[in-house]
Amino acid sequence: MDEHDLAVKLKQVLLRNKYLLVLDDLWDAKAWNLLERSLPDDANGSRILITSRLQNLSLQFKPDSKVHHLRHLTDEESWNLLQKKLFGKEGCPPRLSGVASQTAKSCKGLPLTIVLVAGILANTAEDCWKEVTKRLTSSIILDDEYCMKTLELSYSHLPDDLKPCILYFGAFQEDKSVPVRRLLWLWISEGFVRKTKGMRLENVADDYLKDLVDRSLVMVSEQRIMGGAKACRVHDLVHEFCVKKAQDENFLHILHSQNDCFIFTSPSNPLRVCDRSARNLMIRESMLEFPNARNLLSFKEDDSGFWLPKLLRVLDLGKLVFGEYFPMEVLLLAQLRYLALRLNLIDSIPAATADLSRLQTFLARGEYSSDFLLPKTIWNIKTLRHLWTTNPEVGFIFPVENLEASPGLDRLDSLSLAIDPSSQSLQKIPTKLPNIRRLRCKKKASREEPTRIGDGILVFDCLNQLESLTLRYFDRYRFKFPLNLKKLTLRMTKQPWSEISTIGKLPKLEVLKLCRNSFVGEEWEMKEEEFPKLRVLKLSRLCGSRSWTSSSDNFPRLEKLIVHNCWMLEEVPSCLGECPTLEMIE
Incomplete structure (x- = not known):
């Protein structure tokens, strides 16, 4: 029978009958589109059940369909499944129950x-x-041909843009969470993220992650306070698959120890080399050519210099600390797009940094104590997207000499900034950062007397694209x-509660975190119709606040209220209990 005759026959069989149809492991809507015309709806309780690894597939053909997201099995459910597969109805004999239950637990809830x-x-x-249980690692399980085929199938169904993104997880340590922000910046620097009209690269990269x-x-291993992923990871099985697949495709090579030198003599060297040695934990990627190179890079703690391939795009020197000098060899890497350094006792960045004319991300790691003075030439790096520090207590200091004549950083998206608010810097610098979205700003240490309350106004309203702002130490x-x-x-920031109405009037504000001594005074009395879009409110270490009054028209969309270490606060407003959107008070 041809396809048309089969469709007619199927409809005849199902007509006026109550049926359950299971379509297992769908990858697109094509199968559904072929079958839909053959499935009668006689309103008699018939049901169609579809399973897929793609969570959004049902929306392509039936937007109102009910989606059930499968969770991991509990330890007890894992144990029951293992018993059923090993022993059937008889159950596990007592002599094996200890080792078998431990084995089930090590499978981490994956059927x-x-x-x-x-x-x-x-x-x-x-x-x-x-x-076997002692040696139960993903590599043993991956010897199973069926498992490899299962993961290979998921990989082969990925769009081409997503394949390098998932293989990139092989560069990170197994069973460890990866900060999402850092991952997306690396994807962009590697050139994995396709430019999309009307969208920032960071948003496109975020869509890639959501798709995976x-x-x-x-x-997702850690959620952001208002949704979205803050950290993510892959299961051990997927990680092992990524490592093997990346090596097979010459995408990535991993160095596992200090003595594991990699010799670049083959005409088909891998594009990336990752050093996982315990002492340094460095990721060194995007090696595109290695003319006459004998090995990649071998550090010792007393090294005063080192050699790097000139076509390096991504350089993350992990735990290697530069305490007295800036690694000038890095400044010879004209192709560099991503640079992460652990700096200590260094308070200025050399002017030659401008030679990194393709640099997109500069990440300063470590628990250093001083801010970093940027050179005047920083304004010449037109490609800069992220100037960030992992320590929120420090930031980058921009040069302000001849600022009017300096070009702007039109692509800068994220910035950790340290600034002297008593100067005119804060009024000048924002005009040079027209497209910044995320700004973390702290007051630069100053020997001058603090300004009296009411004497200073810090203006950020010219930053029309700014979505996230953190302010530290701008008291008074x-x-x-x-x-x-x-x-x-x-x-x-030591604001009086009378100033919070300025924040309450912001029309798009969704998350507000009032942390340690951000507001002072005993009473917070809210005015009508404040915080119209606020979803998350966090109050932390507001030590002097006793009273908080609100009306029923405040916080019409509040979902989460978090109160930490507010020792004097007597109660939260009772009208919050009437808020229809409130999901959690912590």
């Missing part, structure tokens, strides 16, 4: 893993089970905020 492990144990002598999560290849200052602001964090 596929449990089934594969059951197959291994079923073909192993009972007196060797304990040894929807396909169940990446797991007032602020003008941009109307586009979605997230605001204040710490040690």
Whole structure:
């Protein structure tokens, strides 16, 4: 029978009958589109169940369909499944229950893993089970041909843009969470993220990550306070697959120890080399050519210099600390797009940094104590997207000499800034950063007497694209905020509660964090119709606040209220209990 005749026959069989149809493991809507015309709806309780690894697939053909997201199995459920696969209805004999239950727990709630492990144990002598459990790693499980085919199938169905993104997880340590912001910046620097009209590269990269999560290849390990992923990881099985696939495709090579030198003599050297040695933990990627190179890079703690391939795009020197000098060899890397250094006792960045004319991300790592003075030439790096520090207590200091004549950094998206508010710097610098979205700003240490309250107004309202703003140590200052602001964090700003109405009027504000001594005074009395879009409110270490009064028209969209270490606060407003959107008080 041809396809048309089959469709007619199927409809005849199902007509006026109550049926359950299961379509297992769909990858697109094509199968549904072929079958839909053959599926009668007689309103008699018939049901169609579809399973897929793509969480959003159902929306392509039936937007109102009910989606059930599968969770990981509990330890008890894992144990029951392993018993069923190994022993059937008889159950596990007592002599094996200890080692078998431990094995089930090590499978981390993934049914596929449990089934594969059951197959291994079923073909192993009972007196060797304990040894198998000790050696139960993803590499053992991956020897199973079925598992490899399963992961290969998921990989082959990925769009071409996503394949290098998932393989990149092989560069990170197994079973470790990866900060999402850093991951997306690396993807962009590597050139994985395709330019899309009307979208920033950071937003496109975020969509890539969401797609990998929807396909169940990446797991969100830490959520942001207002949703979205803050950190992510892949399961051990997926990580091992990524490492093997990356090596097979010459995408990545991993150095596992200090003595694991990599010799670049083959005509087909890998594009990336990652050093996982315990002492340095460096990622060194995007090696595109290695003319006459004998090895990549071998550090010792007393090294005073080092050699780097000139076509390096991404350089992350991990735990290697530069305490007295800036590594000038880095400044010869004309192709560099991503640079992460652990700096200590260094308070200025050399002018030759401008030679890194393609640099997109400069990440300063470490628990250093002093801010970093940028050179005048920093304004010449037109490609800069992110100037960031991992320590929120420090920032970059921009040069302000001849600022009017300096070009702007039109692509800068994220900035950790240290600034002297008593000068005119804060009024001048924002005009040079027209497209910045995320700004973390702290008061630069100053020997001058603090300004009296009311004497200073810090203006940020010219930053029309700014969505996230963090302010630290600007005590005794007032602020003008941009109307586009979605997230605001204040710490040690010592504002009187009368000033909070300025924040309450921001039309798009969704997250507000009032941290340590950001506001002082005993009473917070809210005015009508404040915080119209606020979803998350966090109050932390507001030590002097006793009273907080609100009305029922405040916080119409509040979802989360977090109160930490506000020792004097007597109660939260009772009207919050009437808020229809409130999900959690912590």
